[in-house]
Structures are given as structure tokens and as C-alpha cells.
Amino acid sequence: MNNEITVQDLAKEIKVTLDSLIQFLETQGFDGLTSSSPIDEDLADLVKDHVEELEAEDDTVVRLKPPFIVKNVAEILDIKANKLITELMQMGVLAAINQSIDQAKVEALCESRGLTLVVDKREKPQAETQRKPKEEDPENIKHDEKDGDRVGRPPVVAVMGHVDHGKTSLLDALRNTSITSGEAGGITQHTGASLIDYKGMKVTFLDTPGHAAFSAMRKRGAQLTDICILVVAADDGVNAQTKEAIKIIMDAKVPMIIAINKMDLPHADSNKVLQELQQMGLLTEEWGGEYGCVKVSALAKTGLEELIERIHLEGEVNELTGNPKIPGSGIVIEAQLETGMGATASILVQDGSFKQGDIVICGEFYGKVKGMINSLDKRLKVAGPSQPIKLLGLNGVPEVGTPVVVCKNEKEAKKIASERAENIRRAKLDKPKITSVEELLNQVQEQEKKLLRLIIKADVKGTAEAIVTELKKIESDKINLDIVSVGVGSITETDVQLAAPTKTRIIGFHVRTNPGVNKKAKSAEVDISLYSVIYELIDNIHAEMTGMLDAESREVVLAKAEIMEIFKTKTGKICGSIVRSGKVKVGANARVYRDKDVIYNGTIKSLRRFKDDVKEVPNGMECGINLDNFDDFETQDLIEVYEYEKVAAKL
Numbered sequence: 289m290n291n292e293i294t295v296q297d298l299a300k301e302i303k304v305t306l307d308s309l310i311q312f313l314e315t316q317g318f319d320g321l322t323s324s325s326p327i328d329e330d331l332a333d334l335v336k337d338h339v340e341e342l343e344a345e346d347d348t349v350v351r352l353k354p355p356f357i358v359k360n361v362a363e364i365l366d367i368k369a370n371k372l373i374t375e376l377m378q379m380g381v382l383a384a385i386n387q388s389i390d391q392a393k394v395e396a397l398c399e400s401r402g403l404t405l406v407v408d409k410r411e412k413p414q415a416e417t418q419r420k421p422k423e424e425d426p427e428n429i430k431h432d433e434k435d436g437d438r439v440g441r442p443p444v445v446a447v448m449g450h451v452d453h454g455k456t457s458l459l460d461a462l463r464n465t466s467i468t469s470g471e472a473g474g475i476t477q478h479t480g481a482s483l484i485d486y487k488g489m490k491v492t493f494l495d496t497p498g499h500a501a502f503s504a505m506r507k508r509g510a511q512l513t514d515i516c517i518l519v520v521a522a523d524d525g526v527n528a529q530t531k532e533a534i535k536i537i538m539d540a541k542v543p544m545i546i547a548i549n550k551m552d553l554p555h556a557d558s559n560k561v562l563q564e565l566q567q568m569g570l571l572t573e574e575w576g577g578e579y580g581c582v583k584v585s586a587l588a589k590t591g592l593e594e595l596i597e598r599i600h601l602e603g604e605v606n607e608l609t610g611n612p613k614i615p616g617s618g619i620v621i622e623a624q625l626e627t628g629m630g631a632t633a634s635i636l637v638q639d640g641s642f643k644q645g646d647i648v649i650c651g652e653f654y655g656k657v658k659g660m661i662n663s664l665d666k667r668l669k670v671a672g673p674s675q676p677i678k679l680l681g682l683n684g685v686p687e688v689g690t691p692v693v694v695c696k697n698e699k700e701a702k703k704i705a706s707e708r709a710e711n712i713r714r715a716k717l718d719k720p721k722i723t724s725v726e727e728l729l730n731q732v733q734e735q736e737k738k739l740l741r742l743i744i745k746a747d748v749k750g751t752a753e754a755i756v757t758e759l760k761k762i763e764s765d766k767i768n769l770d771i772v773s774v775g776v777g778s779i780t781e782t783d784v785q786l787a788a789p790t791k792t793r794i795i796g797f798h799v800r801t802n803p804g805v806n807k808k809a810k811s812a813e814v815d816i817s818l819y820s821v822i823y824e825l826i827d828n829i830h831a832e833m834t835g836m837l838d839a840e841s842r843e844v845v846l847a848k849a850e851i852m853e854i855f856k857t858k859t860g861k862i863c864g865s866i867v868r869s870g871k872v873k874v875g876a877n878a879r880v881y882r883d884k885d886v887i888y889n890g891t892i893k894s895l896r897r898f899k900d901d902v903k904e905v906p907n908g909m910e911c912g913i914n915l916d917n918f919d920d921f922e923t924q925d926l927i928e929v930y931e932y933e934k935v936a937a938k939l
Contacts, residue, residue, distance in 0.1 A: 296323040298332055303349050303406055309335065350398060351406045355388035365397060372397075425704065426649055426693045431614040431640070441610040441673040442483065442490040443603035444512065444636065446542075448533040449519035450526075454549040456495050457586040458519060462486060462596070463493075463663075481621055481636055481676030482663035486596045492636070492674045494621065512619060512636055515543050515602050517595075522548050522556035522583070526564040534568060543602050545580045546572060547595060552585040610673025615694035616642035620650060621676070623685045623749040625777030631655075631685045635692050637675045642694065644669050647701050648679070650692040652708040654701035655681040685776050688750045738767040738836050742829070743787055744774045747798035751822070752776060755797060758826045766937065767833050778802050779816060788812040793832075797825060837937035847872045847907070847929040851921055855912065861919035862896070862912040865927060872929050873904045878915060881926040888918045892929065 299309045350364050362369040369385045398405045447455045463484045483492045516537045537544050548558045571577025580598050584591030622634040646657045658681040660668040671677045695701040746752035752774050779801040796818040819825040847870030851863040880888035895902050896912035905911040
């Protein structure tokens with residue numbers, strides 16, 4: 289249920305007059321509102337989108353959208369740009385009239401003039417295309433539909449839960465296949481999709497990875513689906529990824545079915561699972577709540593029919609439909625380069641139909657559909673709503689999550705794709721400018737750090753994304769990790785050529801090296817490492833970064849001695865001492881303390897026991913200590929003996 293605030297609360301939050309807010313709400317069909325009337329989050333977001341149309345609370349409020357360009361800030365503050373530039377220089381900011389400055393500086397400028405800055409919402413840039421969407425773009429075209437064209441479609445279901453709780457094994461049981469045995473480390477590392485027909489009931493399943501590295505893939509899976517199944521092992525209960533999956537499902541606002549798996553095990557305890565879920569606010573129907581719960585065993589193949597029936601019941605309640613007669617639109621759930629096929633995109637058809645020969649556009653890539661393969665490796669000529677297919681024919685590997693749609697013709701598709709590709713190229717070349725002395729110093733410090741450069745090659749886009757995300761979580765003040773490039777497909781000579789000048793490491797995940805590449809890499813002194821399990825890759829890179837750091841010196845106290853008597857010799861004074869702890873050694877470092885103040889820091893020149901010179905004196909023994917170049921000691925002075933040892937540095 290959405291959180292509610294009052295009209296007055298919202299007016300204060302967005303700094304507008306109460307009257308203008310109530311008047312605006314009335315134009316939206318909300319009559320009879322007062323200052324204490326509650327409104328939900330959706331309505332509040334609508335108001336915030338139109339905040340510029342409302343009357344400001346007072347003239348001390350200034351509104352500005354990021355980026356904060358110097359010229360625009362000068363206009364809003366009603367001062368000349370050159371005066372503002374001078375003021376910024378006094379604040380340690382170097383910025384030209386068309387450069388941007390950070391929000392904190394703008395707030396400080398406003399505050400000094402008795403003004404309050406309100407940052408208006410700015411439209412998010414198109415992450416993949418860097419191109420402003422147009423109404424005529426294929427993704428935005430609304431197709432005419434006739435009555436009766438929309439028909440029921442199979443529900444799309446994401447299977448989520450903690451790693452090793454049996455998500456993929458459950459799917460194996462439903463489609464009578466074996467996937468987990470082929471996954472390195474026994475965990476799912478790709479988002480797979482399959483359409484199953486269980487006793488006439490069709491369901492499209494998305495199997496999302498459970499390992500912590502694949503958080504983004506799980507979120508994407510939940511957002512693509514009509515229903516989510518939360519798999520919880522009956523012998524293990526709610527764990528870390530279970531809790532994360534619950535949050536993702538709740539945020540996505542999709543119906544959830546709980547599947548308690550591994551009911552065949554002797555230690556299975558479904559009541560414990562239900563109790564743990566209740567503690568998280570999830571009450572199942574049998575305990576008087578709203579969530580359906582099915583007890584299953586993927587190994588014993590029990591409860592499967594009940595699970596499918598429950599999925600179909602949820603699907604009927606939500607009236608899931610699609611129109612197979614309009615041009616197809618879908619979303620990329622995985623993408624890769626495959627030998628003999630080129631760039632392939634695993635897509636989920638969301639509406640309409642894809643046909644062999646269609647011209648499609650997907651982000652900055654386009655192509656003619658050369659073929660479509662379903663989850664049973666069968667070729668299709670037509671793919672309709674809710675069908676997962678592997679699409680062949682794109683001229684490049686798209687990003688996961690990119691929309692793919694049928695285009696009118698190849699000329700239009702090529703034009704749009706080229707424009708998007710050019711904008712992406714420009715965005716990569718557009719380097720941020722240094723606008724302050726502080727930024728300049730930070731840049732110098734960054735350049736002084738050690739650097740580990742990596743080229744990442746993975747079998748599919750989604751896994752490459754997960755690897756990069758996990759590597760970026762490795763934080764260090766002493767070493768930088770620079771990911772030079774990320775790609776899919778086998779490791780080629782081009783990768784080695786890119787790596788050679790800076791001795792960049794090449795990391796391969798679930799890929800091979802092309803013939804002759806290893807020999808070329810060896811001669812170019814480029815290191816290539818291949819992995820099949822993601823957490824081994826991350827651990828090894830972490831260890832390598834640690835190994836690049838210089839060992840650190842740590843002071844270790846060896847002994848403490850107290851001066852009891854002072855002896856004069858021909859060569860100088862010797863302090864007669866007793867070792868209170870540890871072992872005093874010749875050549876070790878020593879400090880002399882008098883009333884807790886250090887009066888000497890040097891080394892032990894020699895040691896004597898009676899008339900003999902010795903190398904060391906243990907705890908409890910008396911000895912004569914001769915300190916190098918120091919004899920200004922007194923009785924009851926304390927000598928601390930120490931040395932330095934090398935220890936491995938930490939990131």
C-alpha cells in the first residue's frame with residue numbers, strides 16, 4: 289500500500305502555496321480537497337512533475353534544473369556572468385560561462401543572497417542510446433487494434449530465491465531437462481527463459497541467478513514478469529538472497545507465489561519457513577494471508593501440477609492478453625556472439641509477433657531476422673506474445689534490457705541505429721572538465737595510485753555486466769581498477785593488440801581463446817586468465833590487486849628493560865639493566881623513556897653479561913646495555929626494544 293501524506297505536507301515539501309496546489313488538484317478531477325486531505329505517492333509524483341505550473345511559496349525560492357550551467361545560474365540570480373565567475377574563483381571553482389558547477393556551490397551562492405534553491409526534476413538521459421526519444425521511433429508507435437484481436441497469453445514467471453535452493457532444479461523437473469549439472473559451480477549464471485507446456489497449461493519461465501553477483505539480472509527478471517515465484521528450501525529457510533528477492537519482487541509490484549522446495553528431505557520444515565516469512569511480513573493463505581504457497585520437491589517431482597495450476601489461477605485473475613496480429617515488440621534478456629550464428633539476442637516477446645524476414649531495431653543495432661530458435665532448439669517462422677526466442681540477424685550484440693521492435697523498413701532502421709551509435713560514440717569521447725582546484729588535486733592523487741587494467745570477455749552480456757558490477761565493488765585507496773573494455777565472445781588477436789601496449793590483463797569467462805592467440809599473448813607479455821565460476825574470478829582479482837601493493841612495515845616490540853645502575857668505562861657509560869619482558873637483541877632499535885617522554889631513539893650497539901659480550905638477553909636477566917651514540921641516561925629510565933617487520937598491505 290502506498291504511503292500517504294496530506295496536501296499541506298506536499299505543499300511544504302515542494303515549496304508552493306497551498307491554494308495553488310489545491311487548485312491544480314481540482315483541475316485533475318480531485319474536488320473537495322482540504323489542507324488535511326491525504327494523497328498517495330502516485331498523485332504526489334504527478335504534482336512534482338508539474339511543479340513549475342504552480343505558484344511559488346515566496347520570492348526567496350529559485351528553481352533550477354541540473355546541469356547547473358554558469359550562464360543559467362547567473363540569470364536566475366540576476367547578476368552578470370563575469371561577476372559570478374569571479375565569485376566562483378573566490379570559492380575555489382574555475383568555470384567558464386558555459387561550464388557546469390556542482391549543486392553544493394549553487395546552494396551556497398543562493399544562501400549568501402537569502403535564497404533557497406529547489407532542484408527541479410530532470411528527465412533521465414537515455415542510457416543506451418543517448419538520443420531523445422521521438423514519437424515516430426519504432427518503440428513508441430501505437431498500432432491499431434481490432435476488437436477480438438487480443439487473446440490470452442501464457443503468464444511470464446520469474447523464479448527467484450537464494451542460491452542453491454533449487455530454482456533451476458525445479459524448472460528442470462517441470463520441463464524434464466537438466467541444466468544445473470551443466471552450470472559451473474552448480475549455480476545459474478545466466479538468465480534463461482523457456483516456454484513449457486505442462487499437461488496443456490503453458491507458462492514462460494525466467495530462471496534468474498541466485499549468486500550475489502547477479503543482483504541486476506534478478507531485478508531485470510522481476511520487472512519483465514507477470515508473476516514471481518519465490519523458491520525457499522524447506523531445510524534451510526530464509527537466507528540473504530531470499531530477502532533480496534523479496535524486496536525486488538515487492539518493488540516490482542508483481543504477484544508472488546511461494547514455493548517451498550526440497551520437501552522430500554528428512555529435515556524439511558515448512559512451518560519454520562512460513563514462520564520466517566511471517567517475520568518479514570509475508571503471510572501465506574493457509575495462515576490467513578494473501579500469498580499462495582505450494583510445497584514441492586524438484587527431486588521427487590511432487591507438487592508440480594499444483595504449482596502450475598496456481599500460476600494459471602494468478603494469470604486468469606490478472607487477465608493477461610497479447611495481440612499476435614501487430615508487429616512484434618520485446619526485450620533482450622541475454623545477448624552473445626555465437627560461432628556460426630554471429631550476434632544473437634535472447635528475447636522475450638512482450639506483444640505482437642516476430643516473423644522470419646522482419647526488419648528489427650534494438651538500441652544502436654538493427655538487422656533482418658534470419659532465424660528464431662525456441663527454448664527446445666527448434667526453428668520458428670513466427671513467435672508470438674510471451675514466447676522466449678533466440679533471434680539471429682542483428683549487426684551487433686545489444687545490451688541486456690534493450691527493447692527490440694519490428695521496424696517498417698531497413699532504411700529507417702539503419703538511419704535510427706546509426707544516429708544512436710554516433711551519440712554513444714560522442715558520449716564516450718566527452719570527458720568531464722576540471723572545474724576546481726580540489727578536482728585537480730584529486731586527479732593528481734588518482735594518477736599516483738597503482739593501476740590494474742583489465743579487458744573482460746564473457747559468453748553473454750548479462751554475465752559480463754555482473755562481472756563488471758562486482759569488480760567495481762572492490763574499493764581501495766591505494767590502487768585503481770581500470771576496465772579497458774567489456775565484450776562478448778572468444779578472446780581474439782584484437783584483444784591482445786589492445787592489451788599489449790599497457791600490459792593489460794585479459795579475463796575470459798566461459799569463453800575460449802582463438803587459435804594462435806595464446807602464442808601471440810605470450811610474445812606480447814599479455815596475461816590471459818580463463819574462469820567458469822564468477823566468485824573465483826572476483827576473489828582472484830581482489831588477491832591480485834592486493835599483491836600489487838608494496839608490503840607495509842609494522843613496528844613490533846621485542847622487549848622492555850629498566851635501567852638499575854650506571855657504569856662508567858673507558859669507552860663511555862653502560863646502563864646496567866634488568867629485562868622486564870621479551871628478549872633484548874644486539875642491533876635492534878631502542879627508545880629510552882624518562883617520565884613517559886622519549887629522550888632517545890636509536891639502536892643497541894652491544895650487550896654484556898658479566899664480562900662477556902652476548903647477542904641477546906632474555907626476560908628476567910640482568911645485563912649491560914650500550915646504546916649507540918647516547919649515554920645521557922639515568923636510573924629508572926625505561927628502554928623499549930623494537931624492530932620492523934614486513935606485512936602484506938590491504939586494499
